[in-house]
Amino acid sequence: MSRCPRWEALDVLGAAPDGPVAFGADLSPAGLLAAYRAGVYPFPASDEYTRALNEVVFADQVQEGRIRLVGEESADPYAVSWWSPDPRPVLPVSATHLSRNLARRLRNRLPWSTSLDRRFEGVVRECRADRVPLWLTDELIASLVRLHDLGHAHSVEVWEDGELIGGVFGLQVGSVFSMDSMFFHRPGASKVAVTDLAERFAQSGGELLDAQRDSPHVRDLGCVLVPREEYVQRLHSTARDSLPMPAATLPARRLAEATGSR
Incomplete structure (x- = not known):
């Protein structure tokens, strides 16, 4: 052993x-x-x-x-x-996109807004709710909240009329952001959260979102598979410190124009 x-x-x-x-x-x-x-x-x-x-x-x-x-x-x-799966699903921040239908909905009628770190623990607990198996244990949540307090873990929230309807959270390692989990209470809200995260992370010098586990959902977000060796090299080649991500609460409809929606 x-x-x-x-x-x-x-x-x-x-x-x-x-x-x-x-x-x-x-x-x-x-x-x-x-x-x-x-x-x-x-x-x-x-x-x-x-x-x-x-x-x-x-x-x-x-x-x-x-x-x-x-x-x-x-x-x-x-x-x-x-x-540490091989290959690893990742999403370059420059490659994020919204579907044509979701972009149209944002432009025409959805009164959604997005924020950074406004409700970190709330996003984590929404991601835990009704999930089987229950891998987000109390001990893990406590450590994630502490890492958030220390500036290593972050969340993006999606809001509709003051109600939290979607979000994503994870840990930042240099120019890589590893997304642990996401949730939605309205169709498309988790995709808006990821696209918003990519935009904010890019503005801080970030380059790559890590989806951790391959699935049709993360492929739909635009993730591609890279060898584990390449992923680990990216982690080791990036600086530990980067600029803070922009924290303002912003209208989600801006993402329909800014990400080259297909």
Whole structure:
């Protein structure tokens, strides 16, 4: 059984492309940020059954050293699996777009507005609501909120007449923003949130949105697949500091004209 004391020591590029690259229980703000900087994101077990299943399915690979354990020996490693898919779905900020239909709706009648970091925890908890499996655990949310307080985690909110109807949140690592989750209560609201995030992030010097997991939904946003090695190189080649994203509350209809909607 092989254990890494720190994420910096993990050979992410040598890990399997389609399974967990590590197990480890550390969801502290510092541990979480270090993992994202290594190109890895967490998937906490939602209950004891899922935790036990992790051990049953992957214990042999852990014993053989093909999956590493990260963190202190005293903690239960199988409580959290850590992932770094290969390939990785990403969205260059310059390539964001809205569908022609959604752009038309914004221009003609939708009274939506967008904001940055106005309701971070609210967006996180909306993303958690009614989700199965429940990977946004209380411990993970607490660390995300702390990272938000420290300026590493951000959210974009979409509003209609004062009601929160959509949003996206995640962590920033230099010029890469890793999107953890998004939600919507009106059709198209999550796509507006991502497009707004791309615009604000581009204005701060950001280059790439990371969707983490491939799906038809993220492909519809315009994501493309890149090799994990390329993604990790982008993380390591970017500066840790960048300009703050613009925080003003703005009309969402501006996105219909600004992103080259198709």
